[in-house]
């Protein structure tokens with residue numbers, strides 16, 4: 537078996553940066569007699585200074601075939617891997633430093649079951665409860681192994697702090713759909729509206745910005761049509777914070793990275809090929825109440841088309857040019873000339 541070119545590639549998600557893997561190597565085939573590697577297989581053992589490495593992604597890739605061909609396997613508990621019966625070609629082998637054994641490789645962490653500490657642990661300190669909790673059930677060995685790869689005490693302290701804050705009422709985004717200007721009991725995102733209650737929304741803020749004029753916090757929510765989110769924390773956020781959401785009007789959609797100016801105007805790169813400007817002070821209708829759920833302020837938006845061409849068979853206004861993120865130069869830090877006229881304003 538010939539030696540294959542070896543690269544270390546960083547996992548995109550980068551949850552577990554396994555520093556020791558820098559020293560990891562692919563041992564040669566046959567290093568472990570238990571692996572039988574045939575003529576059209578690739579196999580071996582991944583080792584580091586600490587010995588065999590379990591759960592490392594090994595990626596074989598070739599451009600020799602009519603389409604790019606990639607095969608990914610994960611090393612077993614003795615660091616071994618085999619890729620059987622590969623089509624004949626020259627392969628490059630990659631080691632991926634992202635171990636598959638981070639918490640999120642098995643389950644999500646933000647779900648209700650996770651963020652609520654069961655009553656059985658009520659007599660313990662939150663940190664102790666977390667340690668006990670992940671030492672439970674069928675997956676306890678894997679969970680303990682994973683947490684021990686981090687700075688364990690620090691992760692446990694963070695998790696405990698998180699569930700403590702949730703238990704104390706720290707809650708996510710609520711629209712004032714009953715329109716009384718206060719945060720009240722609320723219905724869940726998919727439940728029907730209730731005239732007496734507010735409405736919780738499922739939002740995950742990206743590109744968070746702060747409006748120095750009124751203390752509100754802004755961000756984008758990715759997706760279609762996506763929205764810009766404004767949160768006013770109020771004097772006692774757990775009980776007073778209120779959220780507003782603003783969808784870009786068609787033909788604009790899909791906010792990505794955005795930022796706020798010192799004038800409180802929010803700017804966002806839109807997937808539709810526009811730079812979107814949202815000025816809340818231009819809104820004419822009420823900003824709370826049953827209709828204030830996202831489509832209530834198209835007049836606050838201005839769309840500027842990016843200069844690139846539109847896709848050939850798309851008639852809607854927009855551009856194939858993709859901007860991922862827009863920052864506002866709040867303090868005039870960027871020296872030099874701003875080129876004007878490159879982007880064109882369109883009417884929504």
Ligand code: HEC
Pocket residue numbers: 637638639640641642643649650654669670672673674675678679682683
């Ligand atoms: C190998 C897969 C795997 C990994 C990795 C893993 N978990 Fe788990 N986790 C499970 C399974 C399976 C259960 C359910 C266990 C049971 O009920 O028997 C569970 C249960 C839990 C629970 C209990 C939920 C409840 O009902 O109270 C918590 C909390 C938890 N995991 C947190 C974590 C954290 C934090 C990490 C990372 C340090 C992690 N898990 C890593 C598979 C995993």
